[in-house]
Amino acid sequence: xxxxxLVDDGSLEVTVVxxxxxxxxxxxxxxxxxxxxxALGFDNEAxxxxxxxxxxxxxxxxxxxxxxxxxxxxxxxxxxLDRNEPGACLHGGAGGFHTKTWKYVESDRISVTLELVSxxxxxxxxxxxxxxxxxxxxxxxxxxxxxxxxxxxTVVNLTNHLxxxxxxxxxxxxxxxxxxxxxxxxxxxxxGIPLGHTQMVEGTPLDLRRGRTLDLLDDQHPDVARSxxxxxxxxxxxxxxxxxxxxxxxTSGRFVEVHTDQPALHVYTLNDVTGVPALRGGRAAKAxxxxxxxxQIPPDAPNQPGLPSAVLRPGEFYSSVTxxxxxxxxxxxxxxxx
Numbered sequence: 211x212x213x214x215x216l217v218d219d220g221s222l223e224v225t226v227v228x229x230x231x232x233x234x235x236x237x238x239x240x241x242x243x244x245x246x247x248x249a250l251g252f253d254n255e256a257x258x259x260x261x262x263x264x265x266x267x268x269x270x271x272x273x274x275x276x277x278x279x280x281x282x283x284x285x286x287x288x289x290x291l292d293r294n295e296p297g298a299c300l301h302g303g304a305g306g307f308h309t310k311t312w313k314y315v316e317s318d319r320i321s322v323t324l325e326l327v328s329x330x331x332x333x334x335x336x337x338x339x340x341x342x343x344x345x346x347x348x349x350x351x352x353x354x355x356x357x358x359x360x361x362x363x364t365v366v367n368l369t370n371h372l373x374x375x376x377x378x379x380x381x382x383x384x385x386x387x388x389x390x391x392x393x394x395x396x397x398x399x400x401x402g403i404p405l406g407h408t409q410m411v412e413g414t415p416l417d418l419r420r421g422r423t424l425d426l427l428d429d430q431h432p433d434v435a436r437s438x439x440x441x442x443x444x445x446x447x448x449x450x451x452x453x454x455x456x457x458x459x460x461t462s463g464r465f466v467e468v469h470t471d472q473p474a475l476h477v478y479t480l481n482d483v484t485g486v487p488a489l490r491g492g493r494a495a496k497a498x499x500x501x502x503x504x505x506q507i508p509p510d511a512p513n514q515p516g517l518p519s520a521v522l523r524p525g526e527f528y529s530s531v532t533x534x535x536x537x538x539x540x541x542x543x544x545x546x547x548x
Contacts (some may be wrong), residue, residue, distance in 0.1 A: 211255045211313070214322040217345040222536055229258055230308040231324045231343040233267035233372050236352070238464065238536045247537065248415075248464065250373040250480075250500040256447050259309060262485035262497075265371035265502075268308035269343050270301040272328060272335045273520065274369040275443070275476060275509035278403040280331035284336070284511035284521065285363055291334035297401040301371075303333030308371070312343065321346035328363065337362035339522075351535045358528040365520040366528050367507040371498030373480060374466055379489070382498040383479065385413050389421035389456040390475060393528050394443035396508055397433055402441060404510050404517070409433075416442070421456070427479055439481035439498055443474045443508045451531065455503045462538025470505035470506075470532040473518045478502040494502065505532040 217223045223245065225235040236249040250266050280293035292303030293467060301308065303446065312324035321344060328339040344355040346445040373517070395416055396409040411417040415429045427439040434440065446454055451519040454475045458465040465518055468475070479498050486495035511517040522528050 211365070213255070213461070214317055216320055216322060216345060218228055218320045218347045218349055221239075221350050222347050222352065224345060224352055226322055227255060227258070228312050228314065228343050229255070229427055230310065230458075231312045231326070232258055232269065232308070233345070233370065234258070236372070236374070236536070239538070241538060241540065246375050246464070247490070248376050248466070250375060250379070252487060253358070253490050253492070257487050258491070260487050262479050262487065264483070265301060265308055267370070267372045268537070269368060271307040271341060271366065271368040272302045272339060273299070273365055273367045273512070274301055274504060274506045276300050277280055277471070278401070278510045278513050280334075282365065284365065287336075289334055290470035295401075298403060298498050307341070307368070308456045315342065320348065327437055330463070335364055337364035337462055339364060339366060340443060341368060350537055351533050354532045354534070356530040358522060359492060359526070360522050361524055363521065365512045366522045367511070367520045368528075368530055369504045369506040370532070371502055371504060372534075374457060375500045376457065376464040376466065377458060379491070379499070380493060382496060383501050384423070384425045384427060384498060385459065385461065386424050386501065386519065387421045387458045387460060388418055388424055388477070390418040390444045390477065391453050392419070392446055392475070394445045395433075396443045396445065397406050398436070398442065400436065402437070404515070405441070406507065406514060408445060418444070421458075424479065424498070433542060437481050439479040440477045441479070441481060443476045445474050445508070446472070454505055454532070458539070459501070462540050465537050465539060467535040467537075468503050468505065468532060469535075470530075472505040472507065472530055472532070474508045476504040476506055476509070478504065505530065
């Protein structure tokens with residue numbers, strides 16, 4: 211397993227490994243003069259291949275999120291996928307991109323590009339798909355560029371599954387404030403599959419447009435209680451690069467702002483930690499111990515024509531761009547720390 215350390219002017223340091231094209235560390239400056247790792251991760255790099263790794267920092271594909279029935283039909287041909295979750299194919303299957311060793315392409319002090327060639331039939335998906343993941347650090351920003359081309363019609367939906375925790379990693383993220391500028395979200399069934407219609411956030415605990423403390427994870431609203439927290443896709447209006455989310459930890463003043471060109475942002479608050487290996491520092495994984503902000507095409511789009519298309523054909527170019535800006539609003543006396 212090869213690690214790449216990316217740093218620009220010292221304000222942000224990101225570590226990426228080739229297995230899963232995974233982000234293992236995101237260190238941001240601390241006003242006391244040190245730095246703080248705000249990414250969930252493992253001490254041992256081999257643990258990223260553990261069966262119950264909840265995709266910490268990984269690039270997931272071919273299809274991020276769920277495809278109902280672990281199958282879809284494209285151009286009249288039905289494809290059966292790896293059913294790695296009851297009733298669905300999740301994040302590309304058990305042998306998805308998060309388990310693969312990506313090939314080194316190029317790097318410098320601030321960026322690295324890795325490539326993965328997925329053969330025709332991989333996890334049941336058609337076409338030979340060539341994907342690249344580029345991570346670049348500029349000042350206080352991390353840019354994630356995910357691209358793909360194919361030699362046959364297929365579906366593709368790539369994202370990075372970074373979990374952030376801006377406070378004490380021994381706590382939950384219930385004291386974080388989450389803002390998502392979305393008017394609608396996709397209600398789901400018990401298997402996490404969209405029901406086929408959108409729901410307005412207005413008047414619900416899922417109205418995150420002005421920001422809300424994540425104590426809402428214990429709310430009894432059916433679309434929260436069903437998953438024991440957030441596991442929902444919010445639909446982002448507009449096109450091109452635009453705000454996707456902001457997370458703030460009021461006590462420390464740390465924040466992260468996400469911008470993306472993708473149509474949806476899936477928010478997952480690490481609700482199920484059954485069998486998850488110990489995290490960095492030997493800490494037991496804790497429910498709601500981090501929040502993942504997954505910029506992507508909505509789940510089950512290959513089976514739901516009303517959602518943005520995930521189809522990629524020969525000669526076309528798939529691209530997903532997401533930026534993460536990390537910062538600090540508080541200035542703390544060096545002797546006190548944060």
